[in-house]
Amino acid sequence: MTRLLARLRKFFQPVTLLLFGLVLVFAVGFLAFSDKVTNMREPASVPAADGIIVLTGGQSRIETAIALLKGQHGKRLLISGVHPSTKRQALQRFTHADDALFNCCIDIDRSAQDTVGNATESAKWVKANDYRRIIVVTNNYHMPRSMAELSRAMPDVEFIPYPVVRTDLNQDSWIKQGDALRVLMTEYVKYLGSMARAAISAPQIAESSAPSGA
Known part of the structure; x- marks a missing residue:
């Protein structure tokens, strides 16, 4: 024993x-x-870009992206991840975008169901428009994973983050609030999953892109 x-x-x-x-x-x-x-904050100034992509699902994201479009920071806006049942007119009323702007310069993606899907559908839009510099609008807690997935889907495109800060996710109070702590922990776990997928797929991508032997 x-x-x-x-x-x-x-x-x-x-x-x-x-x-x-x-x-x-x-x-x-x-x-x-x-x-x-x-510690992320909305930037005081934003360089001009070819286009703007906003990922749906969080506080004030779409309104912020439309304001950037109105300010001529990009030529077109893609709203990625809109629910398939949401009508274009309802989305326009919700965002208070005027008819001319909405009809000329705003595209809607209804296929993406998660951040990976956002990146996949956004890549199609970027390629179709031959864009090279994109402003990315999403909430601050979602920005690291969004940038990772978008950069992996479009390694030759420059992405400019424009974080929309959730009011309860600030430097001083998040650790004392259950909801904020839960949001950060959930997003951190998802971010680790994204990094793990990138690490697993990297050797496969390198192998497929390597020149074949004689």
Whole structure:
């Protein structure tokens, strides 16, 4: 019995240390992610771009993107991730965009159901318009994952982040608010998943793009 307990202790000690290390890395990464996100602010000035992409699903995203379009920061706007049942007229009323602007310069993507889908559909739109510089509008907590997915789908395109800051995700109070903490933790886990997919797919992409032997 004593020998068995000694073996168990010998086995579990490195496992415990490994688990502790993983938890520590996760916690440090989460704090760094949260610090970066909660310190984001809407930029005071935005360089002109070819187009603007807004990813639906969060506070004031579409209104902000339309304001940028009105300010002539981009030639066209793609609203990505609109629910298939949402009519164009209803979206126009919701955003208070005037007829001329909405009809001339706003495109709607109803196919994307998540951030990966946003990137896929956005890539089609960017390629069709031959754009090279894009302003990306989404909430601050969603920006790191959005930029990662868009950059992976379009490595030759320059993306300019325009974060829309959630009022409860600020530098001083997020850690004290359950809802804000939950949003950040959920997004951090999704961001890690995005990074894991990128790491897995990178060797495959490199192999497929490598020149074949003679």
